[in-house]
Amino acid sequence: MSANNNQASSFNHKKYRAFAPIQKTDRRWPNLVIEHAPDWCSVDLRDGNQALIEPMSPTQKLEMFKLLVDVGFKEIEVGFPAASAPDFDFVRQLIEENHIPDDVTIQVLTQAREPLIARSFEALKGAKKAIVHLYNSTSTVQREQVFKKSRDEIKGIAIQGAEWVKEMAEQQSETQWSFQYSPESFTGTEMDYALEVCDAVINVWQPTPDNKVIINLPATVEVSTPNVYADQIEWINDNISHRDSVRISLHTHNDRGCGVAAAELGVLAGADRIEGTLLGNGERTGNMDIVTMAMNIYSQGIDPELTLSDMDRIISTVERCTQLAVHPRHAYAGELVFAAFSGSHQDAINKCMSIDAEKRKDDPNAHWEVAYLPIDPRDLGRSYQQVIRINSQSGKGGVAYVLEQDYGIQMPRWMQVDFSPHIQAFAEKSEAEVGPTAIHEIFSNTYLNPVHAVTIDSYQLSREGSVDTLEAKVQAQGQHIELSGKGKGVLDAFVKGLSSAIGHDIVLLDYNEHALPSKVGSENEQAVAMAYVQISIQGQRYCAASHCDDIVTASMQALLNALSRSDVSVAKTAAISA
Structure with missing residues (x-):
């Protein structure tokens, strides 16, 4: 008997029987609503x-x-x-x-x-x-x-x-x-x-x-x-x-x-x-x-x-505690559930949200009626930037391919999504083809060298039991500032120290790392570490990256770069300086 025949015989529905329903003629529940x-x-x-x-x-x-x-x-x-x-x-x-x-x-x-x-x-x-x-x-x-x-x-x-x-x-x-x-x-x-x-x-x-x-x-x-x-x-x-x-x-x-x-x-x-x-x-x-x-x-x-408005915190905590990733298409919570890649979907969402914004000027409780979006993403702490993604799937993949092939940068998917609008804006303004050099320059200016970046000077890490204590020195607008935090791992400790310093909770949503080819970031043969982070502050998401021959430094600098891109960066600098 062939292999295909063996597989067919093992997939045998006849060994199962239908579940017998109870005989009930007076059911009322189909006519009810919650x-x-x-x-x-x-x-x-x-x-x-x-x-x-x-x-x-x-x-x-x-x-x-x-x-x-x-x-x-x-x-x-x-x-x-x-x-x-x-x-x-x-x-x-x-x-x-x-x-x-x-x-x-x-x-x-x-x-x-x-x-x-x-x-x-x-x-x-x-x-x-x-x-x-x-x-x-x-x-x-x-x-x-x-x-x-x-x-x-x-x-x-x-x-x-x-x-x-x-x-x-x-x-x-x-x-x-x-x-x-x-x-x-x-x-x-x-x-x-x-x-x-x-x-x-x-x-x-x-x-x-x-x-x-x-x-x-x-x-x-x-x-x-x-x-x-x-x-x-x-x-x-x-x-x-x-x-x-x-x-x-x-x-x-x-x-x-x-x-x-x-x-x-x-x-x-x-x-x-x-x-x-x-x-x-x-x-x-x-x-x-x-x-x-x-x-x-x-x-x-x-x-x-139940209060589910801080969905990023819920996802982050559940993933960290269970070590199970939330599927990007998970109902309401998934990263992609509010994303529209189809041009016709984007057009419909744009038009409906414009009408919705006008309605809410007169009536904050106006009923939500937006095509393709069963609920307002803002209710779960999601921004409209995550909903309306102008580039097609292939556009994001093409940019990611160029950066990896020419520069060794392996952007995680969530950063590809975040990066696409930057490339499109440049393409629309220049009205010309965006080459590898320009793509890498935009990536560097956006994620590696953001304006008014706070930089890491030094750090010291100690561990007692399962708790890590991090003492770090950072430089903010020429001033040297000391931070301190405790957590489960260096990034958790650093996030807690930063959160305390800026007066806002920082949630680390995603983290990726890999080694860059030595030719990318160094003249010697030592591999350079590349770190990518995505954080959430006050319901807004920010991505950034950094590279260094020390992965811990690269990771902390990536967090600082993401913070520098946030809406609280000015307040943050003032808080740290004070």
């Missing part, structure tokens, strides 16, 4: 963290927690403290160092096993408010093939776990407790049985309208179209006991690429609460992306009750 934001719960620090190749360090966890608080989450699942010492220690750190605001409730996950529940309560000792999230798997395949237990036995595990949770909570009465139960793999569980188990747990906890329990209904693995999930949620919503004392929560995954859609339809079907992660990190294809769902709600004129 009118307000659900309650949000971030699981970045638990479900998201456990899916990483390299789990977050304690420093990264704390940075992520602070971001989640600043974004506006009121419920944050912070770990599985009974599963690992790092998770336990992190929960203790949050409590003992008073990192948890009074209006934020932390949540921990535990299986329905007595030692694990006890360890979870130990981790939460001293917390003002906490949610204990209890789970056990109820699906048919798990019962029959993994646990080999009957329906009554699996329900008994849930009931016993709920009783332990209740008993241990009563022993730590100084904490305001909330309880949550998840029938794991809910979507693969018979609906009547899922309801039976949830009702049994509710009966143990005896909630009231003033002290509700959370019943979380996870699509642990996405197995059906979102409308089927919505039917399941609506059926549970209609039949669950003590509905006025229950918050129905959803936890969808993205195995079919429909995690956001399933969550949105689930809210239409009666859910009160959504669990997910920023930008969708999670097991397999990821958790439900809260940024996307919240921005979908925002685009419909509804307050998502």
